[in-house]
Amino acid sequence: MSCVIIEDLQVAAEYTRKCCEKSGLLDVKEHFTNVADALAYLNTTTVDILFLDVEMPGATGFDLLDQLGYSPKVILTTSKPEYAYNAFEYHVIDFLKKPYTYQRFLEALQKAAVKDDNDSQVTSSDKHIFIKSDGKLVRLNNEDILYIESMGDYVKFVTADKKYITHNTIKALEEKVDKTCFMKVHRSYIINLTKIDDIRENDLFIKGTEIPMSKAHKQDVLRRLNII
């Protein structure tokens, strides 16, 4: 993840930079000591996370958030706990009171990662979804998706001609996909009900791929099919 540090106290900025490097998860793109310079950069460059001080010369961190054209994840770094309420109002990820420990820094990163999973891996409408794959957002029409398969911390979206791997879980996706055409049939599979070719015992087949059905889900699947 890319990040920018906006902090007028040099020692605090260096400490944050060191925490970022130590985590191995963050690439510190820039450090700014005032809001004006940070805004000039951020209006032309998108980053994932801002480590943002509040009181700085000229304008405050909250002024920056008011003027920024997009919403990166924000972790406030300040020595004034009185800003906690404002932090809440601005939907910041976390509030680090200086000086904070590396462990506390990691907890803030963890919160950022959870938010990422919750709101940006998959966005859906009735007819299509968007997934993050290979660094871009890819639109997949519901009617093109055959099934979704679990791969540990990742899932594979399978269409007739392509496979897309993205960071997500079957459990999280189950809540996000259109339930009128998608259904979980096994802890590792969500299938498109309209794509089932045939069912044999505890397996169903889609375009030649055998997909297991758990006992718990089999009856639900059968109920959803137009069996005459």
Next chain:
Amino acid sequence: MSNQAEHKTFIFNEKINKELLISLYEDDFLYMEEIFSITLTQLKPDIIHLNSSFEAGDLSALQKAVHKIKPSFGFVGLPETQESCKQFEDTCAAASSIEQVASAYSALSNLLKESVIIIESEHGKFKEYNLS
């Protein structure tokens, strides 16, 4: 063997909160040296600005100046100085004239001088320790 172990034991100044420093930097004494060095470099002009804000009778600038230097002391294991800065910041916020904060400022100014002396001393000890 025992001499070497003794040689590698760092004795912190009693005013320094050793536990806080270890929680921030573990036992990385090179890192501590770097942090103390950066702090000293920035504190000196910041304290000059603090003094000039007081002498100019600019309460708002004084409040901002003390707010800025406040966390520096936490990073070098002087949380009590950080807390004193916070109390002075609050005093400034509640005051309507520079005269109302003069006595508190005098006390803070003395504390800051003492704190800088401690930071300088510890920085020197870190340098020596890291060279040995």
